Amino acid sequence: MKTINLSEVRDKVKDMVQEANFELQDDVLKVIKDMQAKEESPAGKAVFEQILKNSDIAKKDKLGLCQDTGLAIFFVELGEDVKLNKEDGLGSLKEAFEEGVRIGYKEGYLRKSVVEDPIRRKNTGDNTPVFIHWELEPGDTFKVTFIAKGGGAENMSQVRMFAPAAGKEGLEDFVVEVVDTAGSNPCPPIIVGVGVGGSFEYSALLAKKALLRKPLGSHNPDPFYEDMEKRLLERINNLGIGPQGMGGRCTALAVHVEAFPCHIASMPAAVNIQCHSHRVLKFEL
Ligand code: SF4
Numbered sequence: 001m002k003t004i005n006l007s008e009v010r011d012k013v014k015d016m017v018q019e020a021n022f023e024l025q026d027d028v029l030k031v032i033k034d035m036q037a038k039e040e041s042p043a044g045k046a047v048f049e050q051i052l053k054n055s056d057i058a059k060k061d062k063l064g065l066c067q068d069t070g071l072a073i074f075f076v077e078l079g080e081d082v083k084l085n086k087e088d089g090l091g092s093l094k095e096a097f098e099e100g101v102r103i104g105y106k107e108g109y110l111r112k113s114v115v116e117d118p119i120r121r122k123n124t125g126d127n128t129p130v131f132i133h134w135e136l137e138p139g140d141t142f143k144v145t146f147i148a149k150g151g152g153a154e155n156m157s158q159v160r161m162f163a164p165a166a167g168k169e170g171l172e173d174f175v176v177e178v179v180d181t182a183g184s185n186p187c188p189p190i191i192v193g194v195g196v197g198g199s200f201e202y203s204a205l206l207a208k209k210a211l212l213r214k215p216l217g218s219h220n221p222d223p224f225y226e227d228m229e230k231r232l233l234e235r236i237n238n239l240g241i242g243p244q245g246m247g248g249r250c251t252a253l254a255v256h257v258e259a260f261p262c263h264i265a266s267m268p269a270a271v272n273i274q275c276h277s278h279r280v281l282k283f284e285l
Contacts, residue, residue, distance in 0.1 A: 002140035013100025027215035044248025070148035156182035184245020207272035
């Protein structure tokens, strides 16, 4: 049995939302630099230079990498043997996450990007509510992954329900079509998260989880999906959209595919697009 203080969760969340918004992590920078070296278009090369310069300034001056500091989305692996110590005025784990985001976004001068109603659109003023996907695990694990998800890339994401006969060709054509339709809107070079299988809603969750894979550009351990990731990256980078839509060889930095069992009559598929401002961080207690 492990005991975790809610104040510790709040403080870790407060720090992680700022660090994620100020610094591109090493694995992301590595892929960006590798792709920069391969980019042939002068305009595309110039965009890469701007992205790297922006990243240096954001890290040094503790400024948001992008004005869109995103929805605060968390994936939490919570062990059944974890005991939560409710203290410091925090009554629940969810409250600790909300408070960490509230303080972190305020302290870091990060834009508050959440409206309290999708139609009436009044800003909640503190970037809450947070979006938490809980996964109950055996043991005393407590792992948190954060992704700041900007609206531009999220808006270009899609879910589609296929008949099983669509197969890998149908899935791959769909992924390329989604990226092609998105064009410059999601601020390429992008990361493409693909979820296939599960159910309607689960495929979307898989696609988002695919974006969290570390290091960026690593492959699915199943060779079938590894090959698919490689083929998709090549097809997407042959579209010619290029960095920020300026034309070029690099439209995507990586394609990550996650699969899951599904109904005999269905093949749900989702594509979750992430921009080059790929703000993902993890912590473990
Ligand atoms: S898509 Fe990404 S880089 Fe573009 S504005 Fe949104 S958060 Fe910023």
